[in-house]
Amino acid sequence: MCGRFTLSATPEDVRALLEYIEQPNFPSRYNIAPTQPVATVRQEHGGRHFALVRWGLVPPWVKDPASFSLLINARSETAVEKPSFRGAMRHHRCLVPASGFYEWRQTPDGKQPYFISPADGGVMVMAGIWDTWSDPSGGDIDTGAVLTTEANQMVGRIHHRMPVILMQEDFDAWLDTGNVMARHARALLRPAPEGYLKxxxxxxxxxxxxxxxxxxxxxxxxxxxxxxAQKTGRAKRTKSSGKKASDDQMDLF
Structure with missing residues (x-):
């Protein structure tokens, strides 16, 4: 699973890799958590665009987000079929840039966090989905989730799941919801190559x-x-408290 990650690369390095039109400026983040805004890139109107979404997918059919569990991760093996994710898999796929992610390993002394990042120190790109929820008064909010898959050998020593990390040659196919059907895009959702991460x-x-x-x-x-690592049960959903987050927590920039 993926429950915390970082984005400490410079805005210039992120934009150079993902080639979006906008030129946003943002600070380094070292502990991005659910309900906070996360940077994403989507394909719209003939180009790639930078957009912020709240981390924790809320499907459009949800009546009350305050009583709905935050879906921070989507299992790649079943996302195409699950009601919560299948619409986004068909129409709203995105890229989520990161410098690395945290995972926790159970030890006799408690859970030990590990930071997992590209071995070359570059930017990694996680496969994401997003959707728009509209409240009865007409306000809209974009929310998103990160796709996960079975861990590769290295990550498997810490946890049995990992975020899907897309290689640069797969960016176009993942974003192209108009021509690449969800069931075909699912073939891109695989563990990262051995040696890619440390x-x-x-x-x-x-x-x-x-x-x-x-x-x-x-x-x-x-x-x-x-x-x-030993497999445990399914990753827990994050329960939304319905309380307004602090300004610091909700401010990516």
Missing amino acids: SVPVSRRVNSVANDEASLLEQADTDQELEP
């Missing part, structure tokens, strides 16, 4: 969304050796 244990300070600084990525001391 992992380091980091401070449990990342557990608090209030912490969002570069020091979260500093390697932590741990004697735990990485063996294949």
Whole structure:
């Protein structure tokens, strides 16, 4: 699964890779969490466009988002068929740039967070979906989720699931909802190649969304050796509290 990630690359580096039309300026983020705005790229009107969405998909048919569980992840194996995701898989696929993501491994001393990022230090791009929810008064909000898949061997030592990471040659096909049907796009949703990612244990300070600084990525001391992680049940949905988030939590920029 993917429940926290970072985007510390410069706006110029992100735009150079994803080639969207806009030129947004944004600061480094080191602990992006559910309900916060996340950067996405979508294909519209003949070009790629940068857009912010709230992390936690709310399908258009939901009557009350406050009582609906946040869908931060969508299982790639079943997203085409699931009512919550199939519309977005057909019509609203997007790219989610990141510098890395966090995953937690169960240890005798509790859950140890790891930061997992491209081995070359570059920008990685997760497969995402988005949709628009409209309230009765006419207001709209775009929300999104990250696709997940079975972990590759490296990530599997920490957790049995991982976000789908798209290679650059697959960006066009994933975004092309007009010509690439959802069932064909699903073939792009596979574990990252071995050797593409690296992992380091980091401070449990990342557990608090209030912490969002570069020091979260500093390697932590741990004697735990990485063996294949045990599978657990399905990833939990995040329950929406219905409370208004703080200004800091909702401000990507």
